[in-house]
Amino acid sequence: MGGVRVLAAGPRALLVELDSGEEAEAFHAELLRRRAAGELPAVREIVPGARTVLLDGVEDPLLARRLRSWTVPPLSPRAGEAVEIPVVYDGPDLGDVAQTWGVAVDEVPRIHARTEFRVAFCGFAPGFGYLTGLPGHLSVPRRATPRTRVPAGALALAGPYTGVYPRASPGGWQLIGRMPGPETLWDPVREPAALLGPGTRVRFVAAGPRG
CATH class of the missing domain: 2.40.100.10 (Cyclophilin-like)
Structure with a gap:
């Protein structure tokens, strides 16, 4: 995965910018996986875009730093419903x-x-x-x-x-x-x-x- 840019989008919101739509899909899937596994700090809403993922209602002030350090695997072609x-x-x-x-x-x-x-x-x-x-x-x-x-x-x-x-x-x-x-x-x-x-x-x- 290429560069991951994490920007403040409000007092409790982060915008993750990726280099491609494929990377945005993979990052969104990883966020959902980690939230389901209890590995993601409290986030109220996760909203994917064409090359971005918005996290709203962020409780952890250090989450932006953690997101930048993630290693995200490519999206599995058969993952999901x-x-x-x-x-x-x-x-x-x-x-x-x-x-x-x-x-x-x-x-x-x-x-x-x-x-x-x-x-x-x-x-x-x-x-x-x-x-x-x-x-x-x-x-x-x-x-x-x-x-x-x-x-x-x-x-x-x-x-x-x-x-x-x-x-x-x-x-x-x-x-x-x-x-x-x-x-x-x-x-x-x-x-x-x-x-x-x-x-x-x-x-x-x-x-x-x-x-």
Whole structure:
């Protein structure tokens, strides 16, 4: 792991900055492991980001120094809970994604469905997970003109990330499919409310033919 920078983010908050998204995911997983094992001083909340991890409600004034000295192993590719999400790959941007990838349109669903993803962090809207897993050369740009309304359950790509919109909203990601059923990504009366939390392994399963 590269450099670990720990900054004060408030009277009782620390922001850990890492060199890459992969390192941030590994550091977040290590924090959760040590907290579960009783090896982490009291911290109220641990929130991962693209290349950061925020620790809020820090009780130990020496924690920043300890975090800088940690040796964090690479993230295990099969660590964490696995969730399968059925998807119909019939999104309106399949052609644009295929062109960017340099493959036939029918190859986009095959490539995507055989990839195992992991929720790196959540944001944008309650229940929206930023999923990593696609190789770097398959990154795609956002749409030049965002849509004013993306339907709930839409499966989308942007940059290195995959995401599923938990509710209808504006959005500029490339739409490649949709969840066909009533699965709820965000349910405030459920515990946990988000189906896809940070660290969750995710596989998309083709639920039917295009069209």
